[in-house]
Amino acid sequence: MGRRKKRARVKKKPIKLIGKYFYCPRCGSLTMTVSFEKISETEKIGRATCGTCGLYCEVKVPMRAEKVDVYNMVADMAYEGGLESKCEERKVGEDMEEYAGEEEGE
Numbered sequence: 001m002g003r004r005k006k007r008a009r010v011k012k013k014p015i016k017l018i019g020k021y022f023y024c025p026r027c028g029s030l031t032m033t034v035s036f037e038k039i040s041e042t043e044k045i046g047r048a049t050c051g052t053c054g055l056y057c058e059v060k061v062p063m064r065a066e067k068v069d070v071y072n073m074v075a076d077m078a079y080e081g082g083l084e085s086k087c088e089e090r091k092v093g094e095d096m097e098e099y100a101g102e103e104e105g106e
């Protein structure tokens with residue numbers, strides 16, 4: 001009778017949390033997070049939120065963009081001084097509503 005050796009191999013992938021938090025370009029805290037929402041096959045919305053000062057920013061990015069790309073865009077806006085006009089503040093913990101059709105002039 002064939003005896004099969006059971007090989008208990010647990011695949012454990014360490015979840016790296018590096019890169020989860022970014023430095024907020026406004027208040028400097030390491031509490032800025034980025035999340036994505038797919039809007040089409042090729043584009044998605046990147047949302048940067050700071051858990052400390054409540055900074056909230058949405059940018060449209062290509063599907064392959066990563067969190068750090070969104071962060072860089074937000075940081076650039078902060079540098080250029082356009083953060084206030086392009087972003088808004090949300091209360092921390094408040095549910096984010098869907099972006100209701102306000103078109104950006106490009």
Ligand SMILES: [Zn+2]
Pocket residue numbers: 024025026027028029050051052053054055
């Ligand atoms: Zn902040």
